[in-house]
Amino acid sequence: MTPTNLLMYSTFSLSIFGLSMHRSHLVSALLCIEGMMLALFITSATLLSTTQTTSLAATPIILLTFSACEAGTGLALLVATARTHGNDHLQNLNLLQC
Amino acid sequence: MVYFIFITFFCLVGGLAVVACNPSPYFGAAGLVLSSVAACTVVVEFGGSFVSLILFLIYLGGMLVVFAYSVALASDPFPEGIWDMSVGAYFTGYLVFLVGFLAVFGGDSFFYNFGVIGSEASGFNVVRGDFEGVSLLYGLGGAGLVICGWGLLLTLFVVLELTRGMSRGGLRVI
Numbered sequence: 001m002t003p004t005n006l007l008m009y010s011t012f013s014l015s016i017f018g019l020s021m022h023r024s025h026l027v028s029a030l031l032c033i034e035g036m037m038l039a040l041f042i043t044s045a046t047l048l049s050t051t052q053t054t055s056l057a058a059t060p061i062i063l064l065t066f067s068a069c070e071a072g073t074g075l076a077l078l079v080a081t082a083r084t085h086g087n088d089h090l091q092n093l094n095l096l097q098c
Numbered sequence: 099m100v101y102f103i104f105i106t107f108f109c110l111v112g113g114l115a116v117v118a119c120n121p122s123p124y125f126g127a128a129g130l131v132l133s134s135v136a137a138c139t140v141v142v143e144f145g146g147s148f149v150s151l152i153l154f155l156i157y158l159g160g161m162l163v164v165f166a167y168s169v170a171l172a173s174d175p176f177p178e179g180i181w182d183m184s185v186g187a188y189f190t191g192y193l194v195f196l197v198g199f200l201a202v203f204g205g206d207s208f209f210y211n212f213g214v215i216g217s218e219a220s221g222f223n224v225v226r227g228d229f230e231g232v233s234l235l236y237g238l239g240g241a242g243l244v245i246c247g248w249g250l251l252l253t254l255f256v257v258l259e260l261t262r263g264m265s266r267g268g269l270r271v272i
Contacts, residue, residue, distance in 0.1 A: 003107075003200075003204060004103075004107075006199070006200065006203055006204055007107045007110070007111060010111060010196055010199050010200070011110060011111055011114055011133075013199075014111065014114050014115055014118050014192060014196070015114055015117070015118060017118055017192070017195075018114075018117060018118025018119065018120070018192075019118075021120075021188075022120050022188070023120060024120060025122075025123050025172045026172070027123045027126075027165070027168055027169060027171070027172045028117070028120060028121075028123050028126045028172075030165070031117050031123070031126045031127060031130050031165065032117060032118060034130060034161070034165070035114045035117050035118070035130060035133065038114075038130075038133065038134055038137050038157075039114075041137070041153060042110075042137045042140055042141055045141045045144070045146045045149045045150070045153075045228075046140070046141065046144045046146070048146065048149075048227070048228065048231065049141075049144045049145035049146045049227065049228065050144065052227060054227040054228065054230045054231040055231055055234055056231060057146070057148075057149060057227065057228040057230070057231020057232050057234070058231060058232055058234055058235045058239050058242060060146075060149050060152075060153075061149070061152060061232060061235065062235075062242055062246055064152065064153065064156055064157070065246040065249065065250065066246070066249060067161075068156065068160070068161060068250070068253075069249050069250060069252075069253040071161050071164070071165070072253045072256075072257050073253060073256055073257065073260070075164060075165070075168050075257075076256065076257040076260040076261050077260060078168055078171060078172075079168070079171065079260075079261050080260050080261055082171045082172075083261075087171075087172070088171060088172050
């Protein structure tokens, strides 16, 4: 495995560890998901330029579009949570009554 | 060139380690900005200049501004960076994990074998490869463009419905 591959995999795994282990704010969980998207983006972009498969170049653009959709929906959930709960701590989302 | 790639990869992984170790959202957003700038540099070095430009414009110019604005909703009175105890412990743990990962799987070729054989690294071109590839999105791959536009339009209505508030929104007080 070349170091480039290795560092991209470790970037993705760092983000997914950070998402899954200990989060106190919802917005930092969303930032971790954005980090995962960034790792996937650079993986596909370097794949297309290393193998010189130019017809793959639309793949990172499409991935970026759907990640923009995901970020918009996540931030809308953040705003709605801040409205109904007062803050965005993930502990508060477990409460039965707001 | 290889050392420059090493430095940018260091910034990329270091910025994401800052995001992953659960600091306050201010510092998390700053770490994500650092790592996305480093990601743009990495993609440029491997020969995808147009894709990198798109990443820079959309990601830094569009999405991270909204993220930095939304961080204000999660404001802490005492923001904790990586110098605090719990965050620093996670940061050190992630760095130890990373060094172990590199030591086990990296082998002895870590500093000189980055595999730079991209289309940028192989000479001078008149038309870049990714320019041609992205132009497929307006020709044979037009269905992908339609699907992406439909997804963005759907997201608009999803966001409007989620943040409607009062008693008709998707998320409300019971």
